[in-house]
Amino acid sequence: MLTIGIDDTDSERSLCTTYLAAVLMERLGAVGEVEDLPRLVRLNPCAPFKTRGNAAVAFALRSDRTEEVEEIALQTLIELSDLAGENTNPGLVVAETVTPEMRGFYRRAVTEILEIDEARKMLQEHGIWHRGFKKGRGLIGALAAVGSAFEDHTFELIHYRYRDRWGTPRSIDEPSVWRADSQTYPGTWDTVDMGSRRVVFSPHSPDPILFGIRGEDIGAIEMAASIIESEPAERRVLYITNQGTDSQMLPGEMGDLCDDRSYRLRGTVASNPCAIAGGHLFFDLASNGARLECAAFEPTKGFRDIVKRLMPGDLLEVYGAVRGGALNLEKMEVIALAERLEWNAPVCPTCKRRMKSAGKEQGYRCRRCRTSGERESRALPREIETGLYEVPPSARRHLTKPLIRYEGECVHPSR
Numbered sequence: 001m002l003t004i005g006i007d008d009t010d011s012e013r014s015l016c017t018t019y020l021a022a023v024l025m026e027r028l029g030a031v032g033e034v035e036d037l038p039r040l041v042r043l044n045p046c047a048p049f050k051t052r053g054n055a056a057v058a059f060a061l062r063s064d065r066t067e068e069v070e071e072i073a074l075q076t077l078i079e080l081s082d083l084a085g086e087n088t089n090p091g092l093v094v095a096e097t098v099t100p101e102m103r104g105f106y107r108r109a110v111t112e113i114l115e116i117d118e119a120r121k122m123l124q125e126h127g128i129w130h131r132g133f134k135k136g137r138g139l140i141g142a143l144a145a146v147g148s149a150f151e152d153h154t155f156e157l158i159h160y161r162y163r164d165r166w167g168t169p170r171s172i173d174e175p176s177v178w179r180a181d182s183q184t185y186p187g188t189w190d191t192v193d194m195g196s197r198r199v200v201f202s203p204h205s206p207d208p209i210l211f212g213i214r215g216e217d218i219g220a221i222e223m224a225a226s227i228i229e230s231e232p233a234e235r236r237v238l239y240i241t242n243q244g245t246d247s248q249m250l251p252g253e254m255g256d257l258c259d260d261r262s263y264r265l266r267g268t269v270a271s272n273p274c275a276i277a278g279g280h281l282f283f284d285l286a287s288n289g290a291r292l293e294c295a296a297f298e299p300t301k302g303f304r305d306i307v308k309r310l311m312p313g314d315l316l317e318v319y320g321a322v323r324g325g326a327l328n329l330e331k332m333e334v335i336a337l338a339e340r341l342e343w344n345a346p347v348c349p350t351c352k353r354r355m356k357s358a359g360k361e362q363g364y365r366c367r368r369c370r371t372s373g374e375r376e377s378r379a380l381p382r383e384i385e386t387g388l389y390e391v392p393p394s395a396r397r398h399l400t401k402p403l404i405r406y407e408g409e410c411v412h413p414s415r
Contacts, residue, residue: 001035002063004073005093007056007141010207011085014167019160019208020080021057022237027072032063040156040239041145042398043109045248046260046321049087049137053398056141057239058148070094070129083133091138093123093130095146102126102147109144110247110399113260119143152245154405157221159210159233167206173229174199180213180227186404187220188213189244190393194415195302200393208234214243216405246401249319255290262321262399266335267292269314273307281307285318285327293326294318300329300391302414309384313338319400330400331390340380346373390414 038059119139132139181191191201202211252263267287279298296307319331348366355364387410403413
């Protein structure tokens, strides 16, 4: 059994690693048999040199013609990689075994920033056949994909375009997409964004992907695909994936966080949310004497309306990536709400009129009855409930777990 991993073959302007893998699986059918579903592996979304969703691909092939497999894989990678892309540095790995060290490398590649030298060292120590081009950065993702093992998983069905249509506007009947979503949600998700009334399951870049349907119910995914009307697809592949699983999230404590990692951590709101030009919102979260700036940026749209309702004293668990020492909010749980009080002068028990201030720090006095008292408080309703809140699909990272996948929780999905 061989496991083949591929990464960093695409660029912002063309081609796609998943398409390369789809073509390669077809070509390798002449020398072997693909076992199980191919794996679409999302790696650390904070990686500075990632292309789009930072995806690598791996699949298992049963074959005893290893050298032919390696040659076909190499030629396909050269043919279908954008080697002219400035940040495209392809990597290809063909492994005969998957070791615990490779499993650990995968888990770290989802949560940390790894170096090429570490990947090369592991490949050499394990005697694994590999090829890297240009800077060879793709070897990190290719090795991680080979070592991937999903504790949780979802699926994505990707339809690919015919080559002569690449770079042209996609022909997809939008009303059929909305019908597909209405009939298959929540078995499928992130096909449309209800808040902005946008279709979000199809890219706008000139790559080979026509659209991708995500979900955890294969039957619902296939139903959605049967409803959607579009230009003909050259091929389609169903991937098992770590998308929508929160596998990038690390437990964290304020004061001990690293940039370019994603965390789940708890704290108390320490400042009122403040908006700046562009519609971005910021507030401070505090825990054990440390403070962390949290940001809800403009693309999170309606999620910011929830953030605006926070106030000092609210207890939160926040989810997001740390960049520049601040946490970019992707999701949050409001655990407990601070009491919002309205303070008023007391009512005179004799004449039932409001007392007046008797002076600084001297309480209140009724000018008619000469009675005295202290100011009274009244709890006001909060315009926010406890529970989980999320950013809309148009702003959600591939790895972030959508709230419709939560069970037995107080959740407020974005739709």
